[in-house]
Amino acid sequence: MRVWRYHLAEQPSDEELKLKADKVLKLLLIEPSSIPGMKGWELKKHLGKDYLSAIKVAAVQAEGLGMKIAVVPDEDEPENMDRARFVIMTKEPLSDLELSRWMRIEEVAGLAILISEITIRGGAAPVQAVERLLIAKLPKWRVNQIISKLKRLGYIKEENGLIMKDWRSKLEIDDTGLIREIITSKGETDKQ
Amino acid sequence: MSKKENALRRIIELPDTFLARGGDPFVIDINGLLTQINENKLKDQKKSLNMESAAINSVSKVVKEQQDWVIDALRGLKLDPELLRQKLSAMDIKKIAQITSNHTYPSIGIHRLSRYRIRVALEYFGLVEPWGRREGLGPVQRPEGQTSEFFPMEKEIESEAMEFYDELSKRLKGGTIPYEEVIGKDIMRLRKAFYVAYLSSNGMISIRRNPISGETIIDMPVEGEFESLAIPLG
Numbered sequence: 287m288r289v290w291r292y293h294l295a296e297q298p299s300d301e302e303l304k305l306k307a308d309k310v311l312k313l314l315l316i317e318p319s320s321i322p323g324m325k326g327w328e329l330k331k332h333l334g335k336d337y338l339s340a341i342k343v344a345a346v347q348a349e350g351l352g353m354k355i356a357v358v359p360d361e362d363e364p365e366n367m368d369r370a371r372f373v374i375m376t377k378e379p380l381s382d383l384e385l386s387r388w389m390r391i392e393e394v395a396g397l398a399i400l401i402s403e404i405t406i407r408g409g410a411a412p413v414q415a416v417e418r419l420l421i422a423k424l425p426k427w428r429v430n431q432i433i434s435k436l437k438r439l440g441y442i443k444e445e446n447g448l449i450m451k452d453w454r455s456k457l458e459i460d461d462t463g464l465i466r467e468i469i470t471s472k473g474e475t476d477k478q
Numbered sequence: 479m480s481k482k483e484n485a486l487r488r489i490i491e492l493p494d495t496f497l498a499r500g501g502d503p504f505v506i507d508i509n510g511l512l513t514q515i516n517e518n519k520l521k522d523q524k525k526s527l528n529m530e531s532a533a534i535n536s537v538s539k540v541v542k543e544q545q546d547w548v549i550d551a552l553r554g555l556k557l558d559p560e561l562l563r564q565k566l567s568a569m570d571i572k573k574i575a576q577i578t579s580n581h582t583y584p585s586i587g588i589h590r591l592s593r594y595r596i597r598v599a600l601e602y603f604g605l606v607e608p609w610g611r612r613e614g615l616g617p618v619q620r621p622e623g624q625t626s627e628f629f630p631m632e633k634e635i636e637s638e639a640m641e642f643y644d645e646l647s648k649r650l651k652g653g654t655i656p657y658e659e660v661i662g663k664d665i666m667r668l669r670k671a672f673y674v675a676y677l678s679s680n681g682m683i684s685i686r687r688n689p690i691s692g693e694t695i696i697d698m699p700v701e702g703e704f705e706s707l708a709i710p711l712g
Contacts, residue, residue, distance in 0.1 A: 315588050322585040353586060373585040380579045388584075394575035399566055406559040408548035419563075423571055446509070457585065464581040468565050469558075471577060 298336055306333050306340035307347055314344075314355070314374045321440055322454075323358075323373030330368060338367060352377050358453045373457065389435075392424055396432040397441055399423065400449060401461050402468065410448040482518040486529045489514060493539040503543040511537050635672075642673040643682055650683070650698045657685065657694035 298306070313332055314323055329337045345355040354377050360369035389397070399419055403411045413433075420429040433449075436442045440454035455461075489511055515533050520526035566574065649655055661670040674696065677683045684697045 315586065322587040356585070374587070375583050375585040378583070380582045380584050382579065391575045392571055394578050395571040398574045398578040402562055402566060406548070406562060408544050419566075422567060454585070458583050459578070460581040460583070464578060465562060467577045467580060468569070468574070469562055471565065471569070471573070 298339065303336075303340060303343050306337070307343035309333060310337075310340050310344035310355075310372075311347060311374070314372060323371050326366075326368040326370050326372065329372060341372060348374060349377075356457055358457055361453075371453070375458065379460070388439075392428060393432050393435060396420055396424065396429075397436055397455070397459075398464060398468070400433075400436070400442055401451065401455060401459060402465055404442075404449060404451055405461055405465060410445075410450045413444060413447050413449055416449050480520070482520055483529065485514055485518045486520075486533050489533040490529070490536050493536050493543070503540055503547055506540050508537060508541060508544075511540075638669075639673045639676050642670065643677050646677075646683065646696070647698065650696065654686075654695045654697045657696055660696050 309332065310329065313329060326337070329341070333340050341355060348355055353374050356373050356375050357367075358371040358373060360366060360371075363369050400411070400416055403416055403419055407415075417429055417433070420432065424432070433442070437444065437452075440452050442455065443450050443452040451461075492506070492511075511533075515530055515537070520529065646655075646660065657674070660674060661667050674683070674685070678685050681699055684699045685694060686697055687694050
């Protein structure tokens with residue numbers, strides 16, 4: 287006689303969830319590539335199907351350390367968490383320029399100029415136009431380097447000759463606050 | 479009217495039918511419209527050219543509407559696009575970068591490159607054949623005696639460095655010492671900095687950087703994590 291056995295999906299215990307949450311923090315903190323964070327499917331591979339519950343617990347743990355876990359939805363499938371990117375970031379802005387060591391000063395400034403121009407133009411600016419703006423401030427040979435580095439790091443992207451903000455700018459930079467402060471700032475202008 | 483002509487006609491009339499009624503200009507897919515224009519070329523070349531140019535004119539009206547909407551939105555935030563450009567062009571790049579960091583919430587990650595991976599990378603670097611007529615670098619690992627030929631060093635300085643090491647190693651028994659304290663601020667500063675670099679490159683001391691305080695400290699070489707590794711090249 288054939289016996290059918292039915293298994294109810296078992297919920298992980300609190301202890302298991304805590305261990306998985308610790309693992310989430312480790313996985314998100316140690317970058318396997320130049321792009322921060324991990325995709326949902328990668329976390330699923332390490333943690334199992336209930337990885338989203340572990341991320342929720344990890345988010346509480348990160349909160350206590352002045353950090354938060356951000357979700358970057360996939361552009362094609364924004365609802366699909368497996369394709370989303372999970373990133374750990376600070377709760378407070380960087381403020382100290384010395385700490386932004388992953389980019390040089392001219393690269394950070396270049397990014398601000400690009401974000402401003404992209405915002406002014408409604409979300410996309412022609413490559414030649416942004417190059418002209420950057421060349422006015424920086425040596426020409428550096429401009430191409432900066433643009434390609436910002437693309438590589440996920441801050442900007444280029445489609446059909448137009449430069450747009452990429453996921454990392456949207457995630458990391460408060461563009462409204464940035465533009466407001468540029469407009470209202472005084473002094474320390476170029477001496478050229 | 480053919481299907482293609484109909485599609486072009488709809489694009490031509492779009493600004494009057496949609497935007498005139500106060501529709502949101504960002505709902506319109508500009509790339510999609512341009513694709514449609516390309517795909518709906520008519521057999522009658524003259525008519526096609528007329529209709530295509532009228533359709534492109536309509537698309538440009540939509541783009542203009544989008545641009546005006548953004549400018550209005552920026553003005554609503556009391557932000558004038560021209561003022562923003564002027565401010566940026568007049569501002570020092572360090573100041574721009576400082577303002578940007580005030581509004582940056584960076585993602586956090588730890589990059590690691592183990593000594594083992596550096597060693598593997600350098601060994602590979604030594605094996606790679608050079609391009610063109612350039613000579614190869616030769617093997618990365620060399621016998622000890624041969625290596626010293628590539629590190630010209632006055633005997634006097636070397637013995638001074640060893641004296642410096644004797645004194646430093648005694649102090650290091652009490653624990654790590656900040657780099658600045660070791661090299662001091664007197665006239666010997668540069669010379670001591672050279673000794674530190676020389677001793678470190680020989681694996682006799684370790685130089686570490688505290689990632690939190692940013693302070694550089696000097697330690698005795700220890701097996702594992704902070705061991706100095708001398709890799710002769712060339």
